[in-house]
Amino acid sequence: MAYDLFAFDLFAAPRDRYDFLDWVSRAFRDANVGTGGDASRTTPQLRSWHRDMAQGFPGRRDPHALDEDDPAATRVAIYSFTQSIVQASFHWDSSGPALYRARRSAQACGVGLFEASGNEGSVWMMSSRGRFEIVHRGDDGSLRTG
Numbered sequence: 001m002a003y004d005l006f007a008f009d010l011f012a013a014p015r016d017r018y019d020f021l022d023w024v025s026r027a028f029r030d031a032n033v034g035t036g037g038d039a040s041r042t043t044p045q046l047r048s049w050h051r052d053m054a055q056g057f058p059g060r061r062d063p064h065a066l067d068e069d070d071p072a073a074t075r076v077a078i079y080s081f082t083q084s085i086v087q088a089s090f091h092w093d094s095s096g097p098a099l100y101r102a103r104r105s106a107q108a109c110g111v112g113l114f115e116a117s118g119n120e121g122s123v124w125m126m127s128s129r130g131r132f133e134i135v136h137r138g139d140d141g142s143l144r145t146g
Helices: 017-031 044-056 071-075 092-109
Strands: 003-008 078-081 085-090 112-115 123-126 132-136
Touching: 003 044, 003 092, 017 085, 044 078, 044 085, 044 092, 071 092, 085 092, 092 112, 092 123
Parallel strands: none
Antiparallel strands: 003 085, 003 112, 078 085, 112 123, 123 132
C-alpha cells in the first residue's frame, strides 16, 4: 500500500495550503489512530464517502475483502479515521481507479479530497466559483481562487 488519499470535512479544513497540510498531519498525530480507527467518529458525509469507496475498494478488515492471493487483491484498501478526515491507502496498481472513484464520490458526498501521494499533491474543494476543483497544489504553493 503506497497510494494515499484523504477525504475531509470541507468546513473543518483550512483553505491555505500550508495550514491545510499542518492540519492533516496534526489530526492523525493527535488522534493516534495508526491504521484503523472508528468510522462512526467521522461526519455523516465522510461516512457516506467511505461506504461508496468500500464498494469498489473494500477495507482490509472487511469480512468481504479479497484473499491476499487473489489477483484482484490490489483493490483492497486500508482506511483510517479521525473526526474530520478519512485516510485511504491503496496499492499503486489501483491508483487511477481509486482517484477517479474518490473524486466522484467526494463531489457527490460534499467532502474535500487530498491526493497526498500524487505528483502534485492536489487538493479539491469547492472553489469561490462554487465548483468542485483543485484549489491548490504542491507545485504552486498558492490558493487558486479563480
